[in-house]
Amino acid sequence: MSMTLPNAIESAGKTRDDNAFFEVVWRDTESEATGYLVIDRLFRGIASGGLRMRAGCSLDEVRGLARGMTLKESIHYEPGAQYVPLGGAKGGIDFDPYHTDADAVLARFLQAMAPLIATRWTMGEDFGVQQATIDGILPGLDLTSSIQAAEQVVDDPRAAQARMHTAFSSVVDEVSLDELVGGYGVAQSALAAMRRRGMDPVTSTAVIQGFGSMGGATARYLAEAGVRIVGIVDVEGVVANPDGLDVETLLRSRSAKGSVDRSRLREHDTQRPTSDWLAIDADILVPASVSYCINEDNQADVRARLIVEAANMPVTPEAEIHLTARGVDVSPDFVANSATNAWWWWVFFGDVDGTPEQSFVKIADRLTALSDEMFDRAAEQNISLRAAAFALASCRLDEISNDFPTY
Numbered sequence: 001m002s003m004t005l006p007n008a009i010e011s012a013g014k015t016r017d018d019n020a021f022f023e024v025v026w027r028d029t030e031s032e033a034t035g036y037l038v039i040d041r042l043f044r045g046i047a048s049g050g051l052r053m054r055a056g057c058s059l060d061e062v063r064g065l066a067r068g069m070t071l072k073e074s075i076h077y078e079p080g081a082q083y084v085p086l087g088g089a090k091g092g093i094d095f096d097p098y099h100t101d102a103d104a105v106l107a108r109f110l111q112a113m114a115p116l117i118a119t120r121w122t123m124g125e126d127f128g129v130q131q132a133t134i135d136g137i138l139p140g141l142d143l144t145s146s147i148q149a150a151e152q153v154v155d156d157p158r159a160a161q162a163r164m165h166t167a168f169s170s171v172v173d174e175v176s177l178d179e180l181v182g183g184y185g186v187a188q189s190a191l192a193a194m195r196r197r198g199m200d201p202v203t204s205t206a207v208i209q210g211f212g213s214m215g216g217a218t219a220r221y222l223a224e225a226g227v228r229i230v231g232i233v234d235v236e237g238v239v240a241n242p243d244g245l246d247v248e249t250l251l252r253s254r255s256a257k258g259s260v261d262r263s264r265l266r267e268h269d270t271q272r273p274t275s276d277w278l279a280i281d282a283d284i285l286v287p288a289s290v291s292y293c294i295n296e297d298n299q300a301d302v303r304a305r306l307i308v309e310a311a312n313m314p315v316t317p318e319a320e321i322h323l324t325a326r327g328v329d330v331s332p333d334f335v336a337n338s339a340t341n342a343w344w345w346w347v348f349f350g351d352v353d354g355t356p357e358q359s360f361v362k363i364a365d366r367l368t369a370l371s372d373e374m375f376d377r378a379a380e381q382n383i384s385l386r387a388a389a390f391a392l393a394s395c396r397l398d399e400i401s402n403d404f405p406t407y
Contacts, residue, residue, distance in 0.1 A: 004067070020063055021087070026112050028105055033095035035109045039121065040066035041087035043400055044153050045407045048073060048341060050126035051091035051134070053102065054290070058094070061291060065090035065312050069341070071334035074397035075370060075389065076342045082349040085400055086150070089121050097128030107137045114141045122147040124344070127290065130256070131178070147348065154349060166354035167347045174252055177356050183217020183310065184360060185339020185367045190284060190308040191225055192371035193331050197306065199283060207231035207282040210289025212258030214310045214337065216251050218286050223247040231280040233289070234259045238272040240280055245269060278302055287314035295319050302328060309333035324384050332386040334393060335370050339363045
């Protein structure tokens with residue numbers, strides 16, 4: 001099976017093997033919004049992947065995100081586990097998520113996609129879309145949940161829903177568990193990479209770009225490990241302190257959209273324009289917000305030794321060539337930020353019971369193991385971390401393809 005890496009799909013030549021299984025374009029009749037659904041692969045008749053909304057979202061972007069979901073699913077294949085990976089999919093809406101009509105646009109898109117949500121596409125929140133908003137819309141469309149399609153392949157749907165209730169009603173230090181698991185996985189990936197590169201957390205620093213559920217949790221768990229978070233980037237700019245920001249205070253007081261409450265900054269915390277985000281001295285850079293934010297034009301400004309992709313496709317292929325040549329490691333998104341998706345399915349299919357205790361243990365074990373496998377393969381074959389992770393995911397995808405039906 002021939003596949004292009006997710007962040008290179010836009011510039012790749014297409015072959016039949018490389019094309020997505022299914023694509024649809026939706027045009028809103030009441031606004032200028034355009035939406036896309038791409039199902040990259042189906043396994044057991046189902047594909048998994050979230051829905052994002054941002055101005056400028058394109059079909060090629062959604063294609064890349066859907067391919068990334070195929071890799072995130074397949075790389076977590078564990079023979080004998082309850083969770084058998086699904087295919088990869090993604091939805092995207094080209095519309096400003098801060099516009100007053102955003103929720104209405106989202107509702108109309110979901111209405112159009114309802115038959116696929118019911119039977120083929122398991123979905124959830126992504127950039128610009130909140131799960132609570134999705135959950136509030138779906139009952140009016142006669143849908144029980146955003147992962148309704150997966151009930152077709154679980155042994156006991158009621159037990160699965162009970163585990164999901166436990167997971168999504170759990171709170172850890174004033175933050176919902178479902179808002180923490182993705183960033184916890186990113187932090188574990190970062191810490192595993194740091195160990196492989198001889199970086200001591202206590203003497204290391206990090207900048208987090210994006211302070212929503214993924215970036216906020218990454219900051220929390222890196223700080224807990226001793227890493228100084230010296231910069232946080234949100235839609236209003238950069239807050240920074242070379243001695244480290246008070247992550248917990250900023251996390252608990254952030255807005256629903258992930259904005260830092262500037263009134264909670266301390267005396268020596270500073271504010272800088274967004275354009276300065278790559279200019280802050282740090283060992284680790286965690287882009288946790290938007291795609292393509294590190295590109296050929298700004299890659300030379302990167303000062304970090306390690307980039308951990310908490311966002312989907314934040315580093316372009318052209319930028320990564322230059323970064324790799326300078327010795328900057330990039331832990332790719334389909335490993336580093338894969339915990340959110342995998343955790344949903346570990347809970348749903350019964351590999352964990354939905355409690356924080358089991359959830360965190362499983363995530364730490366799997367993300368550390370995957371990171372180590374990736375580093376080992378990269379060293380053995382003298383290839384980049386992304387190429388090594390791609391090879392691992394591709395091998396597991398072949399195993400799934402041989403062992404389980406498409407429909």
